[in-house]
Amino acid sequence: MPITTLILDLDETVYPSSTGLWDLIGERIFAFIHQRLELPAEAIHALQYQYFNSYGTTLRGLELNNGIDARDYLDYVHDVPIENILAPDQELHDVLSGYPQRKVIFTNSDKNHTQRVLERIGIADLFDGVVDVQDIRPHCKPQPEAFQVALNLFGGLDAADCLFIDDSLRNIQTAAEMGMSVVHINEKKQPSLLYPTVRYLKELPQVFSKDGEIQISSALADL
């Protein structure tokens, strides 16, 4: 069955991890918890680890257990100088625009941040839908319920018609279990063996042809 839709994660998928943008957001998350909950550093790290594993994101844990307002949190943690960190990427635009499939974003961040990132890179015109962490409440990636809500919101897509692209292995695993084709973005190129892997989104043609065929895993090909 040919792929009709590319579903892309945002952070550390449409831009490389090595830009450091996500690290800056991580510092903002830490500062937010420090200010609001008045916890010492070790306790914040432990809390984030627990929330990430139990709820999928720090935000969901803070909402459920600490009465944190999602809008307040999202605006604070994404208040980072994207323009100083990311640059327009014409090569990425050329690669993505070569694919005839519909392209959408599915992210555990929010729409404001998504729009800023896409516009800064110069690829916003290629996407016709965004499902963000507010849309999939109370779930988030990697929970299957979040994926199902996203498929519904994108117009009732069948998992089998979608290619899901994400830097998070646990998100990739859920998508694959639901029947999607997957590509793992992994800048360090640690071979997962299970899934087609590329270092950067612009390398997508190495594992996915324009007519919608998944190629051999590049991780396997390297062995």
Ligand SMILES: [Mg+2]
């Ligand atoms: Mg990501």
